Amino acid sequence: MADQPVFVLGEGLQALEAAAFGTEAEFQDLLARHPRVLDFGTLSDGRPLRLVLVAREMGVATSADNGPTYWLDHLFVDADGVPTLVEVKRATDTRIRREVVGQMLDYAANGARYWPAALLQRAFEETCEADGRSLEEAYGELLGEGSERSPEDFWTTVEERLAAGQMRLLFVADRIPLELRSIVEFLNRQLRQTDVYAVELTQYRGGGELKVLVPRVYGEVAMTAKTAAGRRSPQKTHPDEMDAAIESRYGPEVRRVARALLSHAQGRGRLVGGTAKYPSMNVHYRVAGQWVPVGTVSLYESPAARAELAFSFGAITKRIGLEAAAAFAAALPAVGGLELKLAEQRAAGFRGWPQVSLSALAAAPGAVERVLAAVDQLVDGQGASSG
Template sequence: MADQPVFVLGEGLQALEAAAFETEAEFQDLPARHPRVPDFGTLSDGRPLRLVLVAREMGVATSTDSGPAYWLDHLFVDADGVPTLVEVKRATDTRVRREVVGQMLDYAANGARYWPAALLQRSFEETCRADGRSLAEAYGELLGEQHERSAEVFWATVEERLAAGQMRLLFVADRVPLELRAIVEFLNRQMRQTDVYAIELTQYRGAGDLKVLVPRVYGEAAMAAKTASRQRCPRRTLPHEMDAAIESRCTPDVRRVARALPGHAQSRGRLVGGTAKYPSMNVHYRVADQWVPAGTVSLYESPAREELAFSFGALTKRLGLDAAAAFAAALPMVGGLGQKPAEQRAAGFRGWPQVPLTALAAETDAVEKVLTAIDQLADGQGPSS
């Protein structure tokens, strides 16, 4: 059936007729020039979603030592740090039916692996400068009342979202064929952390330069079927909350140990609040041009205990077995750490060996040896002789 006109009622009645976009470039650049068009939904705290452009033609690598193999049309991000990957296709492009889906999944899988926080931050800031926007204005729009967060911490959160598969995949077309709608609905039902949508963007034109864009969103029905218990952005322990818990729960000796690692991370790396029900804080360090989680300080509540866990699985995945083995060899042999690294070695360094903070507090220089091991890891060195 032919498109019906859209009527504008003012002093009189004006009919706007459906009209094709004049050029491919005009349609391709619409989401970047007008991000409110693909902008729907809410943030985790109920505020309206507002997408902010990270980059046009975002390069997608397929290995750590190669340049971009593909180019995503647009990459956006919201204030929760959730990225939105956008591919734009006109109905005249036959790839809009099925091939574009394979492309998008390729971009998402490789972007999750090869878009580190530093690259995302640099891409966003270069886009701002190219568009003539000040960084203060851009970050103010992106983070709003949360602007006190450092840019580095925000982009590290985006990197974490990508690694966890917490993203949106958005197809924009002037006509969304039935095949693409079916695939979008199917993927939305099957993918727990990733949301998939298609937007059909119809243009209507009237007298003079009057244009109206009418978006229709596909995929929301399948979104409603996803489990209501899913939480895209779980509540994290804040640094002041962790410090208050340490102050109220720990003895002075344990207090010193519990604050040493977060304090070291604040000066040399970064802190990321844990999402468990008990207070916890993860410490991350920049190693070989990527953020690597070294460990987590946790104040368990039932039964009450304080522990430091080392994230050997993440170290091995990001830096390799040799780096994980060198880090294990540099740790102090207290609180069971004499035996646990050996067990980790046999298991391929993939676990979370823990040591009680009381054991670190009881051993002279134990916490200093932990910090030295982390310094050696961050500097790319093995244990000192």
């Protein structure tokens, strides 16, 4: 059956006929300028959901050492810090049936791993600048006027939700095929933390510039199976859990390195439990009057109980500057391929998460001591310059 017109009653009766979007770019631009068409549902406190654009064409890396491999059409976020990933396809694009699902899951998995808080904050602020919006206005809309939350705390919440899989995945098209609807319903029943929707956005045009957009949401029926318990806040790694994993999984040399890193942070800074499915601890230090996440110690169950230290260069650069990040990198030991990764970071402006295995640090005499000396230099040098 052909699409029936929509009638607008004013001084007379005007019929608006269904009209396809001319290009995918036109479709994408509409969503970026008018995210209200995707606002359905409520926030945790019962307020209406309002999505705010973080970035259009958000880069998605597949490694901590490389730049973006893929590009997500839109990344939005709400006031609860829940990210919303959006892929847009017109009905004429055959990828809307199955290929787009694998594509979206790829973006979600890698975004959860390689979108640190500093990168997300920078993307949002660059979008605001490009749109000619002041950051004060933008954060007022996002966090609420008079909110006591800092932007850094908010984006850390977004990062934690990503790591825990607490996100929305939205497939948007002018026609949602039955195959995609079935996949969306299935994914929603299986995924406890992630919400999956398909949004059919039909456009109607009348005389002149008159347009009507009619969204229809698929996936909400399956949402009733998700309980509040399945959506609880991500659980952070407890220090006892971290200690137990270190003791049970690793030999004496790797245990020595892990405990040296964590003990140093506990003594000179603070430890913040990670929210990933594997045990992890973020090490924060007070630098130039602010807390800076310097790195993360992660203990993976596979392959072969791998343990890593990842350096948060994006956060260091964002909070205390490129010069400090470069000096910190220069002081780190050249072990386990770290020298090459740091060279790549230097060329990219120190924005990534280069990592080194704890076994490589354990195998090189004095390596962990050099890492800790580099941290001391970062903390003391910046503290002295800020005084």
